[in-house]
Amino acid sequence: DIQMTQSPSSLSASIGDRVTITCRASQGISNYLAWYQQKPGKVPKLLIYAASTLQSGVPSRFSGSGTGTDFTLTISSLQPEDVATYYCQKYNSAPITFGQGTRLEIK
């Protein structure tokens, strides 16, 4: 099975900072990667799919890139409402696999 490894596991950044979270697949997955945001006490929300396509309604400060095994989620200017845990997800073949999550806090 393909494993998904996120880094870092947690990070703290200041309002307005550029934040980058990475996700690495143990085998190539083309662009079959999604990113989800889960705010404390809430259900996950789809941010990005196909590695770089922004889901409708998601602020443009979020962006995704990568293909193959290495992927990145970037927040261009961190806002207070971005405090959450972020998960990458590999799909298009079973089993679907999530990364372990990255907890983002405000410094």
Place this chain on the structure above:
Amino acid sequence: EVQLVESGGGLVQPGGSLRLSCAASGFTFSSYSMNWVRQAPGKGLEWVSCISSRSSTIYYADSVKGRFTISRDNAKNSLYLQMNSLRTEDTAVYYCTRATGLLLEIDYWGQGTLVTVSS
């Protein structure tokens, strides 16, 4: 508005069974693949199972294969998860989710139902 409402969670002893249900509304249920995803307390997300729009294709995570059965009733706009031989490590919030296609990204999540396996 897409709505997914889970029910059927609760406390069950190890080795017991439980059946989760998910009532879907606000979209053409019979046109979409569906998944169950779970999250143990304080832990990350774990995909459990998926079923194609007409039930022709089903997949399971290795951790539940042979113990859990996913099914759907398109006439009732409902998704189910029959869970047998439950273990303490199955304790989690179980989310009913809609995918944009079989084995594709998840675009809607229910609020979840808590399953606690404990003696």
